[in-house]
Amino acid sequence: MEIITDCISPHVGKVREGYMRLVWRETSKIKERARVVAWSCHCRSAVYELCRAGGQSYIRRTDYDEKGETVYETYRWSFIKASEVWAALLEGRTV
Template sequence: MNDVLGECLSPHVAAMRRDCGRLQWHLRCSGRRRVRVVAWTCPCLATVYELCASGGRAFIRRTVQAEPVPMICETAWGPPREAWEIWASLLTGRVR
């Protein structure tokens, strides 16, 4: 995918819309569970998002690449269909 930021292979999150909804972010809680990352945004920006799944549930993980330690938060876990809908809204700038 060739975009404004160069030869990035993963999508970038669109700019927030005026009517952008707010997601509730919680400190990382999946630290000891095995999760599968099924989709992700480009790591060339400071904030990276991942759509994760585990045990029939799914959630969005947000990583702010900060020094010396990245800050990792997650949305609530829920049905995969809902997580995919949130993921689509995130990518199109409808939620943040």
């Protein structure tokens, strides 16, 4: 049996008890020109990206299903705040 070990990027953690829920706003399919600072592994049906644009930061989520892709974004924060949320996401403290 072949074991697939090509996951390099981190996976979003399984949600833990008492997690915080983020507001995901659906956005247009045209992705904003943002600098992607970090991203989650593409082996999952939802890919998360930590983005920076115009001095603000946010997290972008792209859901892939049979209909195509749907893009969501969080609110805009400072990079420090966005990095905290990113860490929380990977640890399953937020969803």
